[in-house]
Every structure is written in C-alpha cells, then in structure tokens.
Amino acid sequence: DTEVTQTPKHLVMGMTNKKSLKCEQHMGHRAMYWYKQKAKKPPELMFVYSYEKLSINESVPSRFSPECPNSSLLNLHLHALQPEDSALYLCASSQEGRQKNEKLFFGSGTQLSVL
Amino acid sequence: GNSVTQMEGPVTLSEEAFLTINCTYTATGYPSLFWYVQYPGEGLQLLLKATKADDKGSNKGFEATYRKETTSFHLEKGSVQVSDSAVYFCALSDATGGYNKLIFGAGTRLAVHP
Numbered sequence: 001d002t003e004v005t006q007t008p009k010h011l012v013m014g015m016t017n018k019k020s021l022k023c024e025q026h027m028g029h030r031a032m033y034w035y036k037q038k039a040k041k042p043p044e045l046m047f048v049y050s051y052e053k054l055s056i057n058e059s060v061p062s063r064f065s066p067e068c069p070n071s072s073l074l075n076l077h078l079h080a081l082q083p084e085d086s087a088l089y090l091c092a093s094s095q096e097g098r099q100k101n102e103k104l105f106f107g108s109g110t111q112l113s114v115l
Numbered sequence: 116g117n118s119v120t121q122m123e124g125p126v127t128l129s130e131e132a133f134l135t136i137n138c139t140y141t142a143t144g145y146p147s148l149f150w151y152v153q154y155p156g157e158g159l160q161l162l163l164k165a166t167k168a169d170d171k172g173s174n175k176g177f178e179a180t181y182r183k184e185t186t187s188f189h190l191e192k193g194s195v196q197v198s199d200s201a202v203y204f205c206a207l208s209d210a211t212g213g214y215n216k217l218i219f220g221a222g223t224r225l226a227v228h229p
Contacts, residue, residue, distance in 0.1 A: 004158070031215065042204055042219035043159065055214040090158055100210040101147040101166040104217055106158035 006091050006107035014115050015081060021110045023074040023091030031055075031097025032074040033104065034066060035090040043090055049074065050097035081114045088112070117142045119220035121205050127226045134192040136223045138179075138205035141186065146207040148172075148181050148188040149217070153202045162190075162203070195227045 004025045013019050023032065031050045035043035048056035049068040063085075065077040074091055088109040094102040122137040140148065147166045151159040163172030168183035177192045188205060205220040 033217075040222075042222050045216060045218070048214055048216070050214055056216060092158075094215065097215045098210060098213060100208045100215060101164065102208070102215050103161050103164065104159075106151075106160070108156070108158045 004091055004093055004105050004107035006089075006110050008110060009108065010111045010113075012113045012115060013078065013081065015083075017081075018077070018079045020078065021076040021089055021091075021112075023076075023107060024072055025093040025105070026072060027093060027105065028071075029093040029095055029105070030071050031094045031102070032068060032071075033092040033094070033097075034074070034076055035092065035106075037088040037090055037109070039087075047076075048097055055097060078112075081112075083114050086112055086114045117146065117207060117209060117216075117218055119205050119207055119218060121203075121220035121223050123221075123223070124202075125224040125226055127228065128195055130197055130227055130229050131194045132227075134190070134195045134199075134225070136190040136203055136205075136225070138188045138190065138220060139186050140188065140205075140207050142207055142209060144209050144211060146209040148179070149206040149208065150177070150179055150188070150190050151204045151206055151219070153204065153222075155201075159204065195225070197227045197229055200225055200227045 034046040037043040047066045067075040090109045091107045092104040149164045150162040163174040165172040165181035208217045
C-alpha cells in the first residue's frame with residue numbers, strides 16, 4: 001500500500017466554523033507533512049512531524065492547529081479561518097523526515113473553501 | 116535562503132515533440148533535487164530525483180542531470196505523449212537543522228496535443 005489517504009476531498013466552511021482535515025498512511029513512514037497549495041501556485045510547506053513530534057512550523061497562523069496522534073495519522077484542525085485560506089491542502093509522508101533525499105508520497109488533497 | 120526557479124509556462128507541444136523544462140536553484144549547502152508531476156485533480160507524484168552533482172535521474176522517458184556548476188536540473192523528454200500533459204514542479208530538499216524541507220518551484224504547465 002503506497003497510498004496517502006485524505007478526507008474529506010472537499011470542504012466548505014464558514015469563518016466561525018471548526019473543522020478538521022484528516023490524513024492517513026500505512027507505509028510505516030515516520031514523517032508526515034502538511035502543504036497548502038493555492039490555485040496555479042506551488043505547494044507551500046506548513047508543518048512537518050517526525051516521529052510524532054512537530055519538527056517544522058513555517059510560521060503558520062494559530063487558526064491552523066496540527067495534530068499527530070500516531071505515526072499513521074495526521075490531522076489539521078481549522079478554526080476561525082479567513083476566505084484567503086481557501087486552497088488545496090495536501091498531506092504527504094516520507095521515511096523519517098530527516099534525510100534530504102527522501103521521497104515524499106502525497107495524498108490527493110482536500111479542496112477547502114472558506115465563505 | 117534556498118529557492119527554485121522554473122521557466123514560465125504553459126508549454127504547448129505536439130505529440131512526439133522534444134521537451135525541455137528549465138530549472139535552476141539557489142542553495143547554501145548540497146541539496147537533493149527532484150521533479151514532481153501533478154495531474155489534474157490529483158496530488159503530486161515523484162517523477163525523478165538526483166542526490167549529488169552529476170547524478171542523472173530518469174523515469175518514464177524523462178531525464179534530468181544535477182549540474183552543480185550551473186546550479187541547474189533541467190527536465191527533458193525525447194518524445195512527449197498526450198498523457199504527459201500535467202504540471203511539473205522542480206524541487207530541492209535539504210536537511211539543514213536536522214529535518215527534511217522540500218521547497219518547490221512555481222511549476223510549469225505542459226499541454227501536449229495530438
């Protein structure tokens with residue numbers, strides 16, 4: 001199984017809502033990532049977890065809250081988002097998150113619209 | 116800081132044409148270099164990679180060589196197919212600070228017509 005599964009595929013939320021994005025992999029990877037991709041732009045790194053510890057936070061606003069309950073699961077909790085947060089949110093995983101030659105496996109993403 | 120610059124798209128080609136997508140990078144250390152591809156409505160997939168100078172990555176007829184002297188990693192394919200239509204991202208990764216950080220270029224959209 002070389003898949004990274006993300007749910008939901010689409011999400012529409014209001015600015016006062018609280019929602020969560022979920023990501024799962026069963027490749028035995030110990031690193032998981034959240035990327036944000038605006039239309040016609042490259043993915044931008046948000047967070048990296050390595051061995052269930054938050055390793056990189058790219059100065060992401062606190063309305064985005066990541067959680068890694070175990071090495072197979074990664075969540076992104078959303079609260080009080082703004083319309084400009086509308087984007088495709090991509091989850092990825094890799095072997096350890098500590099080697100520069102690691103291949104990242106990406107999910108298909110959650111397309112988020114904030115109204 | 117580290118960065119990746121790709122040629123602007125879109126690139127429009129006829130089937131069986133030769134493809135080159137230029138990519139240059141700026142890095143303080145010795146990064147690994149990658150090409151990822153994104154098909155419509157999907158996430159990214161690794162196409163090929165190179166981890167040190169003069170390495171050549173290849174996959175599915177695509178090739179790219181890690182050129183340290185020109186800080187480049189240009190993607191080439193001798194004969195493109197309609198199914199190659201996608202967005203191609205050049206990327207670099209280093210582990211400065213102990214953790215892998217993958218940085219993407221802006222992406223180049225390729226459209227191949229029959």
